[in-house]
Amino acid sequence: MPLHDRPRRRANIRANDPRLRVWNDKPIRSGDYVVYWCQANRRAIDNVALEYAVKRANELHLPLIVYEALRPDYPHASARFHKFVLECGRDNARVLASRGIAHGFFLPRTAEQAKGVAAKVFARAALIVSDEHPSFIHPWQNSAGARYAPCTYLTVDDAAIAPLALIPAHEPQARTIRPKLLALLDEWLAPVVLVEPQVQAPSVEWPFDPLDLEQLDLDAAVARCAIDQSIAPISDRPGGSRAAWARLSNFLAHAARGYDGARDDPSEDGTSGLSPYLHFGAISARSCALAARDAVLPKPALDAFLEQLVVRRGLAFNHAAREPRHATYEAVPAWARDTLAEHASDPRPDAKPPATLERAKSADDVWNAAQRELILRGRIHNVVRMFWGKRIITMVKRPRDAFELAVRMMDRYALDGRDPNTYAGVAWCFGLHDRPFPERPIFGTVRSMGVRALEKRFDVSRWVESIPPLKKK
Numbered sequence: 001m002p003l004h005d006r007p008r009r010r011a012n013i014r015a016n017d018p019r020l021r022v023w024n025d026k027p028i029r030s031g032d033y034v035v036y037w038c039q040a041n042r043r044a045i046d047n048v049a050l051e052y053a054v055k056r057a058n059e060l061h062l063p064l065i066v067y068e069a070l071r072p073d074y075p076h077a078s079a080r081f082h083k084f085v086l087e088c089g090r091d092n093a094r095v096l097a098s099r100g101i102a103h104g105f106f107l108p109r110t111a112e113q114a115k116g117v118a119a120k121v122f123a124r125a126a127l128i129v130s131d132e133h134p135s136f137i138h139p140w141q142n143s144a145g146a147r148y149a150p151c152t153y154l155t156v157d158d159a160a161i162a163p164l165a166l167i168p169a170h171e172p173q174a175r176t177i178r179p180k181l182l183a184l185l186d187e188w189l190a191p192v193v194l195v196e197p198q199v200q201a202p203s204v205e206w207p208f209d210p211l212d213l214e215q216l217d218l219d220a221a222v223a224r225c226a227i228d229q230s231i232a233p234i235s236d237r238p239g240g241s242r243a244a245w246a247r248l249s250n251f252l253a254h255a256a257r258g259y260d261g262a263r264d265d266p267s268e269d270g271t272s273g274l275s276p277y278l279h280f281g282a283i284s285a286r287s288c289a290l291a292a293r294d295a296v297l298p299k300p301a302l303d304a305f306l307e308q309l310v311v312r313r314g315l316a317f318n319h320a321a322r323e324p325r326h327a328t329y330e331a332v333p334a335w336a337r338d339t340l341a342e343h344a345s346d347p348r349p350d351a352k353p354p355a356t357l358e359r360a361k362s363a364d365d366v367w368n369a370a371q372r373e374l375i376l377r378g379r380i381h382n383v384v385r386m387f388w389g390k391r392i393i394t395m396v397k398r399p400r401d402a403f404e405l406a407v408r409m410m411d412r413y414a415l416d417g418r419d420p421n422t423y424a425g426v427a428w429c430f431g432l433h434d435r436p437f438p439e440r441p442i443f444g445t446v447r448s449m450g451v452r453a454l455e456k457r458f459d460v461s462r463w464v465e466s467i468p469p470l471k472k473k
């Protein structure tokens with residue numbers, strides 16, 4: 001957007017903004033540059049933290065440098081996620097170069113090579129800005145970053161559309177958070193305005209060999225890293241902001257008009273497929289919501305899309321922000337854990353060891369197809385995911401083990417895994433954000449879901465046949 005064409009309302013940081021959080025009590029000092037450590041929202045446009053970092057650098061008459069890294073030792077590191085993140089980095093390198101902002105991407109092959117490098121980047125900084133995020137490795141990374149930063153370390157919450165701080169309660173259900181989130185849209189659903197850097201990009205002496213992402217053979221670079229190479233990249237879901245915007249435009253031009261009807265049928269390709277891009281921050285929920293609103297969709301379709309993007313996603317982020325144990329079985333409500341425990345010794349004729357289930361070898365062909373889709377394509381359709389998660393409860397003896405297996409498999413294989421939506425989605429299968437239902441074997445009063453719920457929505461046999469077999473090892 002040209003700078004003269006500024007909208008009246010904007011999502012950029014304002015005075016006393018609830019999205020800002022200072023992590024240490026060190027001062028802003030004289031230094032060579034301001035650093036934006038891009039760790040959760042891997043995009044170079046529509047990024048509130050980045051524009052805030054440019055603004056602060058301008059005020060300090062310093063250049064801004066953008067530091068991106070991809071370590072090999074984050075949980076479940078694999079070729080699938082590494083390739084996607086490098087593709088995000090390649091788009092960022094292009095956009096930042098065109099904006100005159102220095103960008104360094106660090107790809108250590110081993111954990112040993114990664115040690116101490118961020119501290120060296122920070123050593124000459126006047127101020128460090130990074131991404132606030134309530135889940136996965138980000139809270140830990142931010143507290144570590146704040147400790148070894150020599151100056152003020154602050155984060156910007158650009159995770160959901162409205163600031164997470166504005167909903168301080170741990171919301172129990174969609175119906176309680178919906179009116180709050182929808183009311184906040186009036187104030188917070190606005191575009192981010194680009195801030196022009198006033199000090200030219202310096203030639204930075206990075207304490208690592210920065211990647212030339214335009215020229216790099218990404219597959220070869222990924223193959224050199226000490227990560228799980230058996231989980232392959234997903235070729236029809238390339239990473240990066242360009243692919244994210246192309247997917248959003250395509251969705252809005254076609255499937256979005258019938259989203260309220262087609263979103264329950266996995267054979268229809270009736271959903272946006274944006275979750276991996278939202279997960280890695282290649283696109284913001286804000287951009288998706290603004291574009292959907294501007295696309296003049298039929299009201300039922302727009303409302304249904306915003307229900308998922310704003311309300312369900314917002315509920316998952318609220319859960320992650322308010323419950324530090326959100327990725328564990330402890331985050332399942334007590335009533336649900338109690339009823340599942342009462343039924344833990346109910347007969348489970350389909351029980352199998354976790355490793356057998358992970359190889360898609362359960363007694364249930366529909367569940368196996370969902371598991372194959374997860375392994376091969378890095379995704380499962382939402383309706384099938386609900387069935388997949390519920391069915392695991394019937395196939396693993398202890399409910400806690402079933403929960404942990406579901407989280408581990410989603411985190412390991414799904415491109416959009418390791419996300420607040422992952423943990424809320426799995427926990428929903430165990431009763432989170434839900435209410436008690438009439439008592440049944442195995443589930444107790446937790447809502448159950450069988451294959452009949454799928455058959456009411458789509459042609460299950462045809463869908464099962466469409467998922468290829470796994471390669472024999």
Ligand SMILES: Cc1cc2nc3c(=O)[nH]c(=O)nc-3n(C[C@H](O)[C@H](O)[C@H](O)COP(=O)(O)OP(=O)(O)OC[C@H]3O[C@@H](n4cnc5c(N)ncnc54)[C@H](O)[C@@H]3O)c2cc1C
Pocket residue numbers: 263271272273274275276278279308309310312313314316380381382383385386389410414416417418419421422423425426428429
């Ligand atoms: C057991 C289980 C595990 C799940 N694991 C994940 C996960 O790892 N990552 C993930 O992003 N989502 C997860 N979900 C939620 C949902 O299945 C996916 O967000 C959705 O299928 C993504 O496809 P899409 O981008 O085409 O969604 P669309 O239907 O196009 O929706 C647009 C966006 O809204 C959000 N959204 C949609 N449905 C939900 C939902 N039920 N809860 C929260 N947000 C939603 C997502 O950000 C999605 O990209 C899980 C759900 C369950 C039941």
